[in-house]
Structures are given as structure tokens and as C-alpha cells.
Amino acid sequence: VTALIKKLFLAGKMVNVNSELPFDEASEIALEYNCIAEEEEKVDVIEELLKEDEEDEKDMVPRPPVVCVMGHVDHGKTSLLDAIRQTKVTSGEAGGITQAIGASVVDVNGQTITFLDTPGHEAFTAMRMRGAQSTDIAILVVAADDGVMPQTIEAINHAKAAGIEIIVAINKIDKESANIERVKQELTEYELIPEDWGGSTIFCPVSAHTKEGIDNLLEMILLTADVLELKANPNRKARGIVIEAELDKGRGPVATMLVQKGTLHVGDYIAVGASHGKVRAMTNSRGERVTEALPSTPVQIQGLNTVPDAGEIFMAVDNEKEARTISETYISQGKEKLLADTKQRMSLDDLYSQ
Ligand code: GDP
Ligand code: MG
Numbered sequence: 001v002t003a004l005i006k007k008l009f010l011a012g013k014m015v016n017v018n019s020e021l022p023f024d025e026a027s028e029i030a031l032e033y034n035c036i037a038e039e040e041e042k043v044d045v046i047e048e049l050l051k052e053d054e055e056d057e058k059d060m061v062p063r064p065p066v067v068c069v070m071g072h073v074d075h076g077k078t079s080l081l082d083a084i085r086q087t088k089v090t091s092g093e094a095g096g097i098t099q100a101i102g103a104s105v106v107d108v109n110g111q112t113i114t115f116l117d118t119p120g121h122e123a124f125t126a127m128r129m130r131g132a133q134s135t136d137i138a139i140l141v142v143a144a145d146d147g148v149m150p151q152t153i154e155a156i157n158h159a160k161a162a163g164i165e166i167i168v169a170i171n172k173i174d175k176e177s178a179n180i181e182r183v184k185q186e187l188t189e190y191e192l193i194p195e196d197w198g199g200s201t202i203f204c205p206v207s208a209h210t211k212e213g214i215d216n217l218l219e220m221i222l223l224t225a226d227v228l229e230l231k232a233n234p235n236r237k238a239r240g241i242v243i244e245a246e247l248d249k250g251r252g253p254v255a256t257m258l259v260q261k262g263t264l265h266v267g268d269y270i271a272v273g274a275s276h277g278k279v280r281a282m283t284n285s286r287g288e289r290v291t292e293a294l295p296s297t298p299v300q301i302q303g304l305n306t307v308p309d310a311g312e313i314f315m316a317v318d319n320e321k322e323a324r325t326i327s328e329t330y331i332s333q334g335k336e337k338l339l340a341d342t343k344q345r346m347s348l349d350d351l352y353s354q
Helices: 002-010 023-032 045-050 077-087 121-129 150-161 180-188 214-228 320-332 335-344
Strands: 066-071 103-108 111-116 137-143 165-171 202-205 239-248 252-261 269-272 275-283 297-304 313-317
Touching: 066 077, 066 150, 077 103, 077 137, 077 165, 077 214, 103 214, 103 297, 111 214, 111 297, 137 150, 137 214, 150 165, 165 180, 165 214, 202 214, 269 297, 269 320, 275 320, 313 320
Parallel strands: 066 111, 066 137, 137 165, 165 202
Antiparallel strands: 103 111, 239 252, 239 313, 252 297, 269 275, 269 313, 275 297
């Protein structure tokens, strides 16, 4: 140490035993002592997680759209989701649809749509912060008797900032006081202009109560999804996001996760922010046990060591050690705190279904 300090001093540099040198400088000096310096690899776990891994176009296959419902409180987000679920219950499941995992998958003439029941404002914002995205299409619910309200505008801004396609559902058209034209007029101010007015936004008049227009809305979602050409590679390690998570008394930490790429299997090792584990069991949106989940599929999983945060990115890795290393690095990098801070800054309650 003394020799090095002296050497640097003579070179005009005042340092002490705790000083850090740039790598270039350090490696120069090391050479004088017949040493070859190697730079310590600094892995930013979050960067790694966000890094879009190269995907070959030929491996990509179509995947179902992931849809969330947004809008002002009481405009009918929950009712609309319920109506969609009810119209799509196949006879075998009649009455048996429990909202098991906070996301649902509906079948529309052989095509699938995934609805996030509770993307949760936190999840949404946390994900956006990382450039990750949970949804492809946002259904903006506006009550035909109430029109554009403050949270309608907030929802529009969020969807736009996230680059999500917006479909407008003008709800409560069964009401005497419903005024569809007024809603269209009001939304033009936010650049949501109906096609018949020369714009490109799809407007679907619906009633969650009478179910009028629900089938049309579902068709429009599929049409929009077609245009978006949503694709993913199912033959790779899974990656996705946490939609919601909690500590279950009997089962331990349970997390509903949306698989976005690859296929998640029972037995896979995963890292999810500060937690990690092995997928012990998986349940689909109908509450059935499954052993694998393809892209755009929501599943509830058991087997994590702690409860991850909503919005956290998960990735399947090769083995337990890798999973643990990633979560430990994540913790040491203090990203947890970063996310916690973000959450406190959010004020987006009631934008979403629930
Ligand atoms: P959210 O806060 O956006 O989730 O709204 P809800 O789904 O809880 O609905 C708010 C209120 O509007 C409830 O009293 C619903 O029964 C009512 N509502 C929802 N959809 C319709 C509809 O299509 N027609 C009528 N008449 N009322 C509706
Ligand atoms: Mg609600």
C-alpha cells in the first residue's frame, strides 16, 4: 500500500488507502508489478432483466392479447368484466367461474383473450418504470350518462404514456339518460376520435346490465389484437410479471404471474425481484391445476420464498443457485427501496377494475 501511495504521489496524485482508481489506471500500475488486472464484472440485475433478449422472428408464434379495464369510478369496470365472464362461461362451467386468481381468460369463438382483473395501479406504474408492460389493450370504460370524468382523463394519459392501444367502451347505454354522442364529442378533446368521424379509435357502446354490445366489444378486441400482430416465443425460458401476490396461511407466498415469453413449468426455478424459488404448483384462471403456462397466460404459483411485489419481473433460470444469486443481487442493489418509493408516489386508485 505504501509503495502504491508513494508511486501515485510522485505521479502527482494524492490518494489514501481507501481511494479508488479508475480501472485503466489500476491496470497500468498492475502491469508494472507483472500483474494483469481483470475488471470485476458488475451486473445490474435490473438491467439484465430488462434487456430484451434477442428473439428470432422464426420462433415467434401468435399469442393472445392481454387486456385491462380502466376508467372513472362507478362507470362500470367491474360490471363489464363480470358481464364478459358471464357471457363466455361454457355450459360445463356454468356458475362455477370463481375469480380465482385476479385474471381471467375468456374464449371467443376459439380465440383467447386474457383480462387482468387487478393489474393494480402499483403494478402498472412499477412496470412502466422499467419499461415493461403488462397489457396490450386498455378498455376505457366511460358511462354514457356521466361522460368524461377526472379519472377517465388520468386513465387516457396512462394508457397513452404506456403506448397501449385504447378501445372505448361507452357503458350503461341501457340508461334513459345515456348520451353516446356526447361521450364521443368529449373524447375528441383527448385525441380519441371515432372512425366514423375520421379518427381511428374504436368505440363500442355496451351495457354491462343488459349485455348489449358485449360480443361486439370482444370482437373489436380480437380485431385490434390482429392488427397488433402480438407474438411470443413459447420455446424458451419463461419471463413475465407479477400481477398480484400475497401470503397464504396454508400455502405460503402465492403469486399470480402473467407469462409473457416462453413457457413456465412446474419445477422451474424462478427469480422474482427479491424473492426466488421453485414453482411447486400452478393454478390457472379457472382454479385448475396446470403443469405449464404459455405466453399471455396468467397463473397462480406457489413455491417462492417470500411474497414478491406486484409489477415485479420474474424470470425462469437454470437452477436454484442462479435464482438465489439474482434475488440476492437485487436486494443488495437496493432496488426494493426504489420500487417502494415509487409506489408511495402513486395516486392512481380506482383507475382499474376492482
Ligand atoms: P366500477 O367502479 O367502475 O368498477 O363500477 P361498477 O361496475 O362497480 O358499477 C358501478 C355502478 O354502476 C353499479 O351500481 C352498477 O350496477 C352500475 N352499472 C354498471 N354497468 C351498468 C350498465 O351497463 N347499466 C346500468 N344501468 N348500470 C350499470
Ligand atoms: Mg370496480
